[in-house]
Amino acid sequence: MSSRPSPALRTAQIVFGAAVVFFLLAPIAAILPLAFNSSIFLNYPIESFSSRWFSELQTNEVWRRSIINSLIIGSGATIIATVLGTLAALGLRNSQLPFGNAIRTTFLMPMVVPAVVLGVGMQMLYGRIGLANSYLGVMVAHSVLCIPFVIVSVSGSLAAMDPWLERAASSLGATPTRVFRRVTLPIIMPGMLTGAVFAFATSLDEVVLTLFVAGPNQRTLARQMFASIRENISPAVAAAAFLMIVGTLCIAGLVGFMRWRSQRALKPA
Template sequence: MRAATLFKLLFGVLAVVFLIAPLVAILPLAFTSSVFLTYPIPGYSMRWFNELANANVWRMSIINSLIIGTGTTLLAGTLGTLAALGLRNAGLVLPGLFRTVFLLPMVVPAVVLGVGMQVFFVHLGLANSYAGVIAAHSVVAVPFVVVSVTASLAGIDRRVERAAASLGASPFTVFRRVTLPLALPGILSGAVFAFATSLDEVVLTLFVAGPNQRTLARQMFSSIRENISPAIAAAAFLFIVGTLLIAAIAVLVRRRTEKMKQPAEA
């Protein structure tokens, strides 16, 4: 029994090392004083973060990523939550088919989605606009919200909702006062995934965004093609730290929500 436990622990440690090793390799290069991405690091400097802050192309790409990421989070979070609530309906015909349709953007190649969206958005007048990029990112972000919120809704005891309804609460009141607070942890998790998906999306951005909507991920992709600079490592550092901070905030809110639910359940 002890040997099995040690094997599981060793396997878990190796899996974590395998996942974070690329991050450990690239992040220190964000603070290099060299103009090349090489080890050993000759010295440490904040020059590449200063370049991100002072260079117009990098500064605008960061602002664009925040604008588009926030819009994607709100739109994908709303649509994904509504979709998960709809899939929860016991009277829904062919729920498995609808669930598969919502998850299709996760398996369809991004190039295929990008070409289709480019043609479609041109007819709608959304090409080369913030609204178009937000809509495109939301398409690939909604499945993550649906999965997260669906899992959260599956853990809700329907008897609690029925009890609220039996006490005279309207369907909207039951949703607002019972279902939504209980599903909030899943909604927050889905929102984090949606924001991270938007930050990381490159292919769709290449198809639907114009020069004024160049995101940080697209700028990093362009910089790799033109000149590999440590500024890319600095941008990656901001990516990772920003995502971790958002995830940490979501975890804190989730724990606070669970603590608030405990007295009510007691």
């Protein structure tokens, strides 16, 4: 008896998958063309195409400063989250760790706790330790949200790694540092890169936490877009969204290429 799905079921699966993809991509496809609208209004139909709003992002000091801030804060948060998340994943892979499940759940809590709760708590804490309205404070706040993505990604790479590889290296006289650098790190590098991409994208997109911990000098692109929508909607918001989406896709593509190269290098000849 054949286990292949019937034509009707396959058609239903294709239609359902196409509907899901359309539901996810339609809002993006609707807003991105407006970045090239010459009109001052964010609506259809597009009268004529122009790059004036991309020039606005370059010439307007507020927009330019917000883009620079996002790159600085996003890069810092990504580095912090990648380092700490990788170390946490390495520690959590020990099945004999006391209260391992509770610790793992604690690390993943920022993914489910509302950003408003984190923002209020960090605002109170930063006021006491002197990190309020500082770049470092915003980086640390964003890294709290980014660390869970790195832990999940690196943990997946560690779960797929054969532990006997490390034991074999140790039995041949390699120090723990050398084992990590020559054996463990190359294997988990794809997971680290994937987690770093998610961390950077999360930092770029974060608004609520930034409103609580950032000062006027740390206004990010996402926060500026949020303020522009509240004050005066213009196609400059669509142009900024276009740059964020295209930039994230380019980084994801680069990471995918690097993962492919690293996996190809690890395969035996």
